[in-house]
Amino acid sequence: MGRDAxxxxxxxxxxxxxxxxxxxxxxxxxxxxxxxxxxTVHTLYEDHVAHAVQLEC
Structure with missing residues (x-):
């Protein structure tokens, strides 16, 4: 299993x-x-994201 697997x-x-x-x-x-x-992640593709929210500080 390589880093890109x-x-x-x-x-x-x-x-x-x-x-x-x-x-x-x-x-x-x-x-x-x-x-x-x-x-951090090595690579993150749009189809890997199941749900996203914007957080307000």
Whole structure:
């Protein structure tokens, strides 16, 4: 599995761990009022995005 491998082809247990980490990262209940987290992804395509919201600061 290379860095550019599509995650859909990864073993199911690895995919589930990855997807759960995204859910945790994207859940606003996991952030404190003045806390900020930064994440990066190697590549993000439009069809990978299931839902998006604009956050107001």
């Amino acid at each position: 599509e995650y859909r082809h990864w073993p199911e247990d690895v995919r589930k761990d990855l997807e759960l980490s995204w859910e945790f990262m994207l859940d606003p209940r996991n952030y404190g009022r003045y806390e900020s987290w930064q994440y």
